[in-house]
Amino acid sequence: MHPIAHQLMTAQLHFLLRELSGETLQDHLKTEANAYCDLLEQISVRKLFSEEVIIGWIERNILGYEPTEALRQQAVMLVEMGFNNPSHQQMPMRQLINRQIYDFMVERLVSRPALRSDVIHAVLGSPIYHRLLSDVLFHAIKDYLLTENPLSRNVPGMSSLLKVGKGMMGKLGNLEQTVEATLKHYLQANVRSTADFSEALVNKTLNDDQLRAFANQLWPHLEAYELGQASRHLEIEGLSYMAMVFWNQVRQTDFMKQQVAYLVQGWYAHAGDQTAMDVLLGLGITRKQIVREVVAVGSPLVTAWVESGYFERRIKENLEAFFTSPETTALLESLST
Numbered sequence: 001m002h003p004i005a006h007q008l009m010t011a012q013l014h015f016l017l018r019e020l021s022g023e024t025l026q027d028h029l030k031t032e033a034n035a036y037c038d039l040l041e042q043i044s045v046r047k048l049f050s051e052e053v054i055i056g057w058i059e060r061n062i063l064g065y066e067p068t069e070a071l072r073q074q075a076v077m078l079v080e081m082g083f084n085n086p087s088h089q090q091m092p093m094r095q096l097i098n099r100q101i102y103d104f105m106v107e108r109l110v111s112r113p114a115l116r117s118d119v120i121h122a123v124l125g126s127p128i129y130h131r132l133l134s135d136v137l138f139h140a141i142k143d144y145l146l147t148e149n150p151l152s153r154n155v156p157g158m159s160s161l162l163k164v165g166k167g168m169m170g171k172l173g174n175l176e177q178t179v180e181a182t183l184k185h186y187l188q189a190n191v192r193s194t195a196d197f198s199e200a201l202v203n204k205t206l207n208d209d210q211l212r213a214f215a216n217q218l219w220p221h222l223e224a225y226e227l228g229q230a231s232r233h234l235e236i237e238g239l240s241y242m243a244m245v246f247w248n249q250v251r252q253t254d255f256m257k258q259q260v261a262y263l264v265q266g267w268y269a270h271a272g273d274q275t276a277m278d279v280l281l282g283l284g285i286t287r288k289q290i291v292r293e294v295v296a297v298g299s300p301l302v303t304a305w306v307e308s309g310y311f312e313r314r315i316k317e318n319l320e321a322f323f324t325s326p327e328t329t330a331l332l333e334s335l336s337t
Contacts, residue, residue: 001320001323001324002323002328002329002332002333004332004335004336005323005324005328005329005332006323008323009316009319009320009323012319013312013315013316013319016311016315017306017311017312017315020302020306020311021303021306025299025302025303026295026299029294029295029298029299029302030291030294030295032294033290033291033294033295034287034291036290037277037287037290037291040275040276040277040280041275041276041277042275043275043276044272044273044274044275044276045268045271045272045273045274045275045276045279046268046272046273048276051264051265051268051272054264055260055261055264058260058264059257059260062251063251063252063256063257063260064251065251066248067244067247067248072240072241072244075240076236076237076240079236079240080236083227083230083231083234083236084231088227088228089226089227089228089231090226090227090228091226091227091228092223092224092225092226092227093222093223093224093225093226093227094223094224096227097222097223099219099223102215102219102222102223103215106211106212106215109211110208110211110212113208116203116206117203120199120202120203120206121199124195124198124199124202125195125199129195130191130192130195133191133194133195133198134184134187134188134191137187137191137194138183138184138187141183
């Protein structure tokens with residue numbers, strides 16, 4: 001290396017390390033952050049990052065990433081630590097959700113009668129509910145017919161008549177099997193109309209006023225409910241495993257890839273030609289916040305790099321490449337003559 005080149009490199013190295021230390025570092029970070037914000041005010045999102053770049057990044061780093069068992073275990077550990085925090089065990093829910101927020105949530109739900117009707121129809125119109133309804137009606141009617149009940153006891157002669165009827169039916173065959181077969185046939189043929197009636201009844205009963213009244217009755221219990229009680233009903237380990245299995249299956253589907261591309265392209269059609277800073281401002285992120293966070297996060301990070309010797313090694317290696325290049329050597333030799 002040319003002697004002058006060595007002197008220049010050493011001086012520049014010391015200058016840069018001094019700039020990246022103490023209060024000078026914070027001033028330097030503020031200057032760079034403001035300069036970058038100036039760029040963000042001039043360049044559009046599309047020019048900064050194209051749609052293809054964003055889609056590719058999501059496909060590689062989100063859809064293409066398979067969560068490891070170690071990641072799942074760490075997530076479980078952190079969630080369980082949060083739920084089992086001793087200082088939160090007796091914290092009532094009202095400290096997280098006040099009555100104003102609760103009422104707002106209730107009104108949002110109440111104001112969607114179409115959604116409520118669809119949910120009721122999905123539940124009460126399902127084959128599972130039909131089987132449940134059929135079984136409940138079957139056992140209720142069978143027990144009523146084959147056992148003495150308040151009606152038979154209060155109507156003179158009814159109890160004796162039932163006994164006689166049971167005896168006659170017993171001679172003809174098993175009474176219970178006969179009644180069971182008849183009831184099942186009837187219920188299978190008519191359960192749909194019964195389900196429709198119950199759906200109409202539920203829709204009529206669960207009107208806006210009834211839902212508000214139910215919410216008002218629930219609030220005193222909810223506001224006093226302690227977080228520790230809620231955590232005892234959550235099985236974090238099993239939920240995390242189920243979530244990981246689900247994600248590993250969904251992320252590889254063509255559906256997810258198409259959704260990502262569709263959503264990114266749709267967002268770019270809406271905001272891609274805006275400046276990057278306008279987009280950030282729309283999200284509530286200002287220049288002042290950006291500069292503040294660059295200084296807050298950058299100061300300890302750069303300080304650690306300087307104190308560990310990392311910055312000095314990296315700067316020196318790059319400066320050596322410049323000062324030992326043939327062009328720099330020829331320039332310095334020409335200036336020396």
